[in-house]
Each structure stands twice: as structure tokens, then as C-alpha cells.
Amino acid sequence: MLPLAGLLVRAPWTTLPERLTEPGVLAALRLSLLTATLATGVCLVLGVPLAWLLGRTGFPGRRFVRALVTVPLVLPPVVGGVALLLVFGRRGLVGEWLDTTFGFTLPFTTTGVVVAEAFVAMPFLVISVEGALRAADARYEEAAATLGASRWTAFRRVTLPLIAPGVAAGAVLCWARALGEFGATITFAGNFPGRTQTMPLAVYLALEQDLDAAIVLSLVLVVVSVAILAALRDKWAGVT
Amino acid sequence: MKARLLTALALTAVLVTSGCGSGSDDDGGSGTPAASGSAGGSKGKLTVLAAASLTESFDKIGTLFEQANPGVEVTFSYGGSSGLATQITSGAPADVFAAASPATMKTATDAGDASGTPATFVKNQLVIAVPKGNPKGITSLAAMAKPEFKVALCAEQVPCGAAAQKALTAASIKVTPVTQEQDVKAALSKVKLGEVDAALVYRTDAKAAAADVDGVEFPESAQAINDYPIVALKNAVNPSGASAFVTFVQTPQAQQVLTEAGFQQP
Structure with a gap:
């Protein structure tokens, strides 16, 4: 908690209103919230099935895949960004094909930011959901199957409600990680105000010139994310 | 979540403060060191914070300086000039600051962290x-x-x-x-x-x-054209070494290294 207190103490409270209304701040905040939410969506769509594969099926090489899933946790995000460039960049393995076939490139776009954030945040979701799946009793699904439910129905009506808290917790972690993402984003998506400049990037660049501006931006990010997370937690935990 | 954000902030702090502490471990196969720029008693450790664009040249100059001043050990920390200036004003222990622009140098001098007036030692284009x-x-x-x-x-x-x-x-x-x-x-x-x-x-x-x-x-x-200023710092642990290094960077020997790297004479 101490570093947070440090921010509060050093914050330039007198000039706060005018600093908050600077045009760049809102754009960066909006972009951060948008991309973190989209990245969480991508992680949910790809991560829940992956977690189900890891937690419920016994395919060969499962341990290896699980280890691979956690790689972005270990990799320095900047390296993650370079790795993404090597794959999705204009000269990358997939990127070159995308560029020549569709004339479409990912780096330096908002989509690129989402990709970078999803890459880094995915393990948080997969690990949470897989843990929840392992804790959930598979016999409920079997019971549903004996009662004639298809696999999909059983997953949707039985498994998902069982693991919902795990999915929610994973999504929150994932969102939080995506919101704070810096290294992979600035490396893969670059830094352009309004398009790829998220709050952490704006903070870093502000730090180059004006410590007070960096503190203000950081405070905004802290306040907004704490508010959102507190609100979501109350909703999901059923506490009012 | 709070913990997560704090981690992010802490990481940012680490990013900013660590720079890359690369030592001057060049093989130093360059000719005989001149005694220029050496100051009596400038022994011990010397910490130089320098703009990232000086990395290659200063590693070489560091070796030459150590040869000219036996007993001195120079450590460089390279990084963005603005970040280095922030470190200095926050009390980072350093002896010399070489910036890539007068504006970033001004951050340090305005805070009263410099000892003497900064000297422009090269230009870059x-x-x-x-x-x-x-x-x-x-x-x-x-x-x-x-x-x-x-x-x-x-x-x-x-x-x-x-x-x-x-x-x-x-x-x-x-x-x-x-x-x-x-x-x-x-x-x-x-x-x-x-x-x-x-x-x-x-x-x-x-x-x-x-x-x-x-x-x-x-x-x-x-x-x-960007002027590169260099200055000895007020809180230097090794003040005599600091001023010797500032002088050394302006000698023909060091200037030659800088010119070879593509810098222009001031």
C-alpha cells in the first residue's frame, strides 16, 4: 500500500482539474478500458475451451500444453512483444501472408493492442478456470449425460454454472493484467495517441518530461480500475 | 487488483531506475593511454549516467580513462536522458551526468544537482x-x-x-x-x-x-542539431574522479572515439 500512498502524497492536487481535462488523458483512458475489455473477451472465448481441454480431457501432451500456456507469465512482456512482431509483424510468419493477401497489418493498430494484451493476460484466465474445473465434481456432468443431455448442454447448463466464480475471478485478473500491460503493447503496437497509446504508455512517456503529469495519469488509472473492480466484485459476490 | 497495480507501478519504477548497468568491460586494445585528463587522487569507483546514444562510445572512453587513471573503476548506467535526469533529481548516487540534450540537462541543473556549468562535448544530427x-x-x-x-x-x-x-x-x-x-x-x-x-x-x-x-x-x-552536455554532480562520491572524467571526455583522444561513432565536434 505504501507506493500508493506515495502517489497520493506527491499528487499535484492544485493543478489536478486542469491536468485531468487535457485531451490526451481521456483518449488514453478510453482506449485502455476498451482494449482491456476486448482482450478479456478474446481470452474468455479462447481460454475457457482451452481450460476445459486441460482440465477435463486427458489428451497426450497435456502437461506440455499447460506449460506453454504459462509461458507469457514468465516471458518479459517486451520479449513477448518482439515475439508477436516476429509472427504478426509485416515481415512475420503469419503477418507477411496477411499483408500480401489482405493488405492487413496488425502492428500499430488498436487491434494490435488487443492482441498484445490478450497474449499476456490469457494465462491468468486459463489457470483460474482450469482450477475451478478441477475443483468442480465431474459426476454432475456425468449425471446430466445419463439424463440425456448432450455434451454441449451439460457444459452449458451444469459445468458453466459450477465454475462461474472461477471464470469471473479469472476474467477479473485477466482484465486487470490487460489494463496494466505495457511492455508487449509498446513493442508490438507502438505508441500513437488515440490509437495505441494506452494509459501505461502515456504514464511512461509523461515520466520522461513531467513527473506530476505521470502521477496524475497513474492516479486516474488506479481510481478507475479500483472503482470498476469493487463494483464488479459486489455484483458477482452478491454483496450489496 | 491493487496488488497488481502496485506491481505495475513498482515495475515501472524499476524500469526507470535500473537503466542498464553495463560495465566498461571492453577489451581495450587501443594504443598507449595519454596522461591527459588525469587528476591526482582520483581513485576508487566512478558512476557515470549517460544517454543511451553514448553507449558504444562511452564504453570505449571508459576503458581509456581507466588506463589513464590506474585505480579508477568506471561504471556506466545508460538510459533515456530524461529518465536519468529524474533519477538524479531523486537522489540517485552518481558522479557524472552526460545528457543527449540541454533540456534534459536543465532538469538536473535547475534542481541544483550539478557542480559547475555543463560543458557541451559533442553534437549529434x-x-x-x-x-x-x-x-x-x-x-x-x-x-x-x-x-x-x-x-x-x-x-x-x-x-x-x-x-x-x-x-x-x-x-x-x-x-x-x-x-x-x-x-x-x-x-x-x-x-x-x-x-x-x-x-x-x-x-x-x-x-x-x-x-x-x-x-x-x-x-x-x-x-x-543536438548538443550533448556533460557535468560533474554535486553529490558525487568521487568528486575529483568526476571532474577528471568530464575533462577527459573533451580531450582529443576521447573526441576521436566520439567522432568515429558519428558524433560531431562541438
Whole structure:
């Protein structure tokens, strides 16, 4: 908690209103919230099935895949960004094909930011959901199957409600990680105000010139994310 | 979540404060060291904070300095000048500060952290960095402005971005970059990776990356020449060593190393 207190103490409270209304701040905040939410969506769509594969099926090489899933946790995000460039960049393995076939490139776009954030945040979701799946009793699904439910129905009506808290917790972690993402984003998506400049990037660049501006931006990010997370937690935990 | 954010902030702090503490472990195969710039009793450790663009030259100069002053051990911490200036004003233990622009030096001198007046020891100029062989045939600043080219510039907050803006304004050319990079090396690596067609970087950086990158000179860069100031710091642990190093950097021997790297004499 101490570093947070440090921010509060050093914050330039007198000039706060005018600093908050600077045009760049809102754009960066909006972009951060948008991309973190989209990245969480991508992680949910790809991560829940992956977690189900890891937690419920016994395919060969499962341990290896699980280890691979956690790689972005270990990799320095900047390296993650370079790795993404090597794959999705204009000269990358997939990127070159995308560029020549569709004339479409990912780096330096908002989509690129989402990709970078999803890459880094995915393990948080997969690990949470897989843990929840392992804790959930598979016999409920079997019971549903004996009662004639298809696999999909059983997953949707039985498994998902069982693991919902795990999915929610994973999504929150994932969102939080995506919101704070810096290294992979600035490396893969670059830094352009309004398009790829998220709050952490704006903070870093502000730090180059004006410590007070960096503190203000950081405070905004802290306040907004704490508010959102507190609100979501109350909703999901059923506490009012 | 709070913990997560604090981690992010802590990491940012680490990023800013750590720089890259690369020691001057050059093989130092250069000729006989002159006794120039040596000061009596300047023994012990010497910490120099220097702009990232000085990395290659200062590693060499550090070795020469150690040869000229036996018993002195120089440690360099390279990074963005603005970040280094912030470290100094926050009380980072250092003896000498070499910045890539007078503006970043001013941050340190305004805070009263310098001992004496900063001296300009080299100048650096911008060039257009293009992939080796210049496949897109970009030969002028005006060509960079064409919409079909992807261009990287440094963000205006850092010296190379400020210099780029100055050159573009002087030439009344408007370039819309796809990205504004956080430092000159990041802009250069986007060219190396082929993600952009051109970037404005310092001549010295283009020269250091000559294996992958060509540097195209352009006349407008004369409007945006960057002075590099150096100064001994007030809180130096080794004040005599600090002033000896500042003097040494301005000797012909050190200036030759800097010229070879692509810097210009002040």
C-alpha cells in the first residue's frame, strides 16, 4: 500500500482539474478500458475451451500444453512483444501472408493492442478456470449425460454454472493484467495517441518530461480500475 | 487488483531506475593511454549516467580513462536522458551526468544537482534510417511524408523526438508517423524488424546499426542539431574522479572515439 500512498502524497492536487481535462488523458483512458475489455473477451472465448481441454480431457501432451500456456507469465512482456512482431509483424510468419493477401497489418493498430494484451493476460484466465474445473465434481456432468443431455448442454447448463466464480475471478485478473500491460503493447503496437497509446504508455512517456503529469495519469488509472473492480466484485459476490 | 497495480507501478519504477548497468568491460586494445585528463587522487569507483546514444562510445572512453587513471573503476548506467535526469533529481548516487540534450540537462541543473556549468562535448544530427539497401528509395525528408510509407518517429517528450519535430517544422513538412517510440533505439529496432519503412534517428545510432540499417543524410537536419552536455554532480562520491572524467571526455583522444561513432565536434 505504501507506493500508493506515495502517489497520493506527491499528487499535484492544485493543478489536478486542469491536468485531468487535457485531451490526451481521456483518449488514453478510453482506449485502455476498451482494449482491456476486448482482450478479456478474446481470452474468455479462447481460454475457457482451452481450460476445459486441460482440465477435463486427458489428451497426450497435456502437461506440455499447460506449460506453454504459462509461458507469457514468465516471458518479459517486451520479449513477448518482439515475439508477436516476429509472427504478426509485416515481415512475420503469419503477418507477411496477411499483408500480401489482405493488405492487413496488425502492428500499430488498436487491434494490435488487443492482441498484445490478450497474449499476456490469457494465462491468468486459463489457470483460474482450469482450477475451478478441477475443483468442480465431474459426476454432475456425468449425471446430466445419463439424463440425456448432450455434451454441449451439460457444459452449458451444469459445468458453466459450477465454475462461474472461477471464470469471473479469472476474467477479473485477466482484465486487470490487460489494463496494466505495457511492455508487449509498446513493442508490438507502438505508441500513437488515440490509437495505441494506452494509459501505461502515456504514464511512461509523461515520466520522461513531467513527473506530476505521470502521477496524475497513474492516479486516474488506479481510481478507475479500483472503482470498476469493487463494483464488479459486489455484483458477482452478491454483496450489496 | 491493487496488488497488481502496485506491481505495475513498482515495475515501472524499476524500469526507470535500473537503466542498464553495463560495465566498461571492453577489451581495450587501443594504443598507449595519454596522461591527459588525469587528476591526482582520483581513485576508487566512478558512476557515470549517460544517454543511451553514448553507449558504444562511452564504453570505449571508459576503458581509456581507466588506463589513464590506474585505480579508477568506471561504471556506466545508460538510459533515456530524461529518465536519468529524474533519477538524479531523486537522489540517485552518481558522479557524472552526460545528457543527449540541454533540456534534459536543465532538469538536473535547475534542481541544483550539478557542480559547475555543463560543458557541451559533442553534437549529434538526425538522419533517415531505412532498411539496408533502401528498398523503398527514401532519400529525402519530403519523401518520408508520403502516405504510402510507414514511418516511426520518437515521441516529442524525448530528445530525438523533439529534434525530429524541429527539423520537420523547419522544413514545413508534415509527417504522420504510425508510432511515436519511447526512445531512439526503439525507433531504430522498428526499422531493423522491417515494421516501418523509415525512422528519424541520430546518425550515431544508424552507424551503430550499420549491419541492418542505412542512414540517409538530409539537409534539414542542420536545423536540429543536438548538443550533448556533460557535468560533474554535486553529490558525487568521487568528486575529483568526476571532474577528471568530464575533462577527459573533451580531450582529443576521447573526441576521436566520439567522432568515429558519428558524433560531431562541438
